[in-house]
Amino acid sequence: MAPSFCIDLGETEKLRLLEIARQSIESGLNGGNMLRLDGQQLNGMLAAQLGTFVTLTRNEELRGCMGTLESSDPLAHTVVSCAFNAAFRDPRFAQLNTSEMADTRIEISVLSQMEPFAVTDRENLLSQLRPHVDGLQLEDGHYRSTFLPKVWEKIGAPREFLQQLLIKAGLSFDYWSETIRFQRYQTISFGEMDFFPVHGPE
Numbered sequence: 001m002a003p004s005f006c007i008d009l010g011e012t013e014k015l016r017l018l019e020i021a022r023q024s025i026e027s028g029l030n031g032g033n034m035l036r037l038d039g040q041q042l043n044g045m046l047a048a049q050l051g052t053f054v055t056l057t058r059n060e061e062l063r064g065c066m067g068t069l070e071s072s073d074p075l076a077h078t079v080v081s082c083a084f085n086a087a088f089r090d091p092r093f094a095q096l097n098t099s100e101m102a103d104t105r106i107e108i109s110v111l112s113q114m115e116p117f118a119v120t121d122r123e124n125l126l127s128q129l130r131p132h133v134d135g136l137q138l139e140d141g142h143y144r145s146t147f148l149p150k151v152w153e154k155i156g157a158p159r160e161f162l163q164q165l166l167i168k169a170g171l172s173f174d175y176w177s178e179t180i181r182f183q184r185y186q187t188i189s190f191g192e193m194d195f196f197p198v199h200g201p202e
Helices: 011-031 075-088 122-128 149-153 158-168
Strands: 052-058 061-068 104-111 135-140 143-147 181-185 187-191
Touching (some): 011 075, 011 104, 011 187, 052 075, 061 075, 135 158, 149 158, 149 187
Antiparallel strands (some): 052 061, 052 104, 135 181
């Protein structure tokens, strides 16, 4: 099922964003600072204000993932900061080092605008969730978590998807309340392996 929104990213723009992400990480490795971009040179979708996640993998294992659900910055700038944060500020991993860079692959997910997801109860939510299409954000007081649509590749059933999202937020798998709120969104994802399937970028 195709996404029900339009993020018109061309192949050239996707390649440019992947290039920017790698340059930002390399800038961090070389001098400790993320890449600086000239905003005057940004146009089209590179200047759009959209949420973004950057995921790093090494030998097909997660090596870092950081992002933002919404952003007031141009997309190119958001990619720069998310790539840098995925490499050096993901608390689950040690900072990426130079020896790992050649084997590290970058994937970018660009998010649509958040859509309020009005549901009456758990079963109503499960009946409306679209596997492999919807990303879901949960909020209840100070509890918050999100799963990108990519998570459906590992969690194929809506019930388990919701249960794991609740656990990620620090709640029990069967939790529900009158104050719980959801928003959903879709993504376009693309990675270096889509363009450089054998050796990665030179």
